[in-house]
Amino acid sequence: MKRLAFFLLAALTSLSLSSCLDAVDIDIPEGRPILVVEGQITDQATPGWVKLSMTQAYFKDTQAPVVRGATITLTDDQGSRDVLREVSPGLYQGDGTVRGRVGGRYTLTVEADGQTYQADTEIKRTPEIDSVSVEYKQGQHFFDDGYYALYNGPELPGVGDYYRFKVFKNGKLFNDPGDLIVRSDELVDGNYIGRVQLNDEPLVRGDKLKVELNAIPRDYFYFLNEMFGQINNVGLFATTPANVRTNIRNVNPSADKPAVGYFAGFTVRTDSVTVR
Numbered sequence: 001m002k003r004l005a006f007f008l009l010a011a012l013t014s015l016s017l018s019s020c021l022d023a024v025d026i027d028i029p030e031g032r033p034i035l036v037v038e039g040q041i042t043d044q045a046t047p048g049w050v051k052l053s054m055t056q057a058y059f060k061d062t063q064a065p066v067v068r069g070a071t072i073t074l075t076d077d078q079g080s081r082d083v084l085r086e087v088s089p090g091l092y093q094g095d096g097t098v099r100g101r102v103g104g105r106y107t108l109t110v111e112a113d114g115q116t117y118q119a120d121t122e123i124k125r126t127p128e129i130d131s132v133s134v135e136y137k138q139g140q141h142f143f144d145d146g147y148y149a150l151y152n153g154p155e156l157p158g159v160g161d162y163y164r165f166k167v168f169k170n171g172k173l174f175n176d177p178g179d180l181i182v183r184s185d186e187l188v189d190g191n192y193i194g195r196v197q198l199n200d201e202p203l204v205r206g207d208k209l210k211v212e213l214n215a216i217p218r219d220y221f222y223f224l225n226e227m228f229g230q231i232n233n234v235g236l237f238a239t240t241p242a243n244v245r246t247n248i249r250n251v252n253p254s255a256d257k258p259a260v261g262y263f264a265g266f267t268v269r270t271d272s273v274t275v276r
Contacts, residue, residue, distance in 0.1 A: 031055070035067065035112060037248045037261035041074065042214075042268050043102055043123055047094035048074050050084060050263065052112060066090025070112040074098045077105040100265060102126065108263045110248075115255060119247045119263040124161065126215035126267035129153045133195075134203070134273050146202020147275045149209040150195045157190035162221035164266070166212040167198050174199075177231045182216070182224045203275045210272035219247060220264045 039050030052067035072084040072092045080099075084092035098106070100123050110117040130152045138145045155161065165181040167174045198211055216224075226244035233239060248259040 033065075035110075035115075035117065035248075035257070035259040035261075036064070037108075037110060037117065037119065037246075037259055037263060039108060039119075039261075039263040041098070041100040041106055041121070041123070041263075041265050043100045043126075043266075044268050045099075047082065047096040048084070048098060048100070048106075048108075049091065049093045050108065050110070052090050052092070052110070055260070067112055070110055072111070073109045075107050075109075102267060104265070106265055110259075113257070115257050116251045117248050117259050118251055119249070121220070121247065121263055121265040122217055123265040123267060124215045124217055125156060126213070126269060127154050127156050127161075129211070129213055129269050129271040132198070132209065132211050132271045132273040134209075134275055143200065144202050147204065147207075148202065149198040149211070149273055151198055151211055152192075152194045152196075153213070154192050155185050155188050155190060159186060159189045160218070161185040161189075162216050162218055164214040164216050164221075164224060165198075166214070168210040168212070169199070169203070170208055171210075177228075180224060180228045180231070182221055182228070184221060205275050208272060208274045210270060213269040214266040215269075216264065216266045219245070220262060220266070223247075223262050223264075 033054040033056065036053045036055055037050060039048065041048035050072055052070055053064040054067060056062070056064055066089045068086065068089055070086075070092065074082045074084060074094055076098050080097055082094035082096070082098040084094045087093045100106075102123055102125055105120065105122045108119045133150045133152060134147050135150060136147050137143070151165075161184070163183050165183070167179070199209060203209060223245050230241060230244060233241060243260070246260050246262060248261055248263065250257060250259065
């Protein structure tokens with residue numbers, strides 16, 4: 001009923017505005033393509049990986065072109081070096097010579113299009129997840145009656161920890177624009193975090209919900225926050241779009257060929273629950 005009322009209000013608002021709207025054609029110039037770097041290394045027993053592509057026109061509704069034939073290396077603060085090989089078009093993966101570990105620092109080097117780019121990251125300390133529980137709730141504001149999964153776990157003492165939460169339902173990641181969840185420990189430092197609701201739509205019997213907790217570097221936290229703001233920057237009161245930060249730098253400061261994206265290190269802790 002609440003959703004129906006909202007729909008009717010939105011429809012009436014749209015009708016009232018439609019009479020005063022005029023179509024305006026905007027000629028947006030196409031910028032030159034820029035290298036996009038997306039990659040990660042975690043504390044799990046898997047090698048680091050990187051995806052390379054190029055930016056394209058804003059209204060071009062096609063797959064972004066991938067970058068093939070790049071030379072990519074990954075080194076750590078213990079002197080190990082891994083050469084990433086192209087396992088599929090635009091996707092590069094290490095052989096595991098460099099392994100992620102808590103406290104480790106890593107440098108990615110990408111040679112592509114006659115330029116050399118680098119990015120630095122680290123893997124921060126991480127708390128453990130105590131449990132993911134499930135509870136039937138009734139009469140919640142803005143939520144339907146049903147089963148909801150709840151996160152429970154400690155937060156490590158000492159301000160300066162940053163986290164990302166990924167939630168999967170029956171193996172599928174909640175990946176809509178509003179589903180990006182990042183948090184800092186500024187207001188909860190050292191406290192136990194209990195009964196944090198993980199899903200907006202109720203679960204049914206047989207559903208399995210998994211939560212993945214990532215402890216992330218500070219700069220990556222702000223990158224994700226800025227990306228969330230730009231992805232959800234829509235509607236009548238949207239602000240002027242802006243570039244988000246990146247840790248990918250051209251090693252030649254005078255070169256006029258920047259890059260965007262992020263290479264991140266983080267931990268992975270998971271737990272799950274099935275609705276019985």
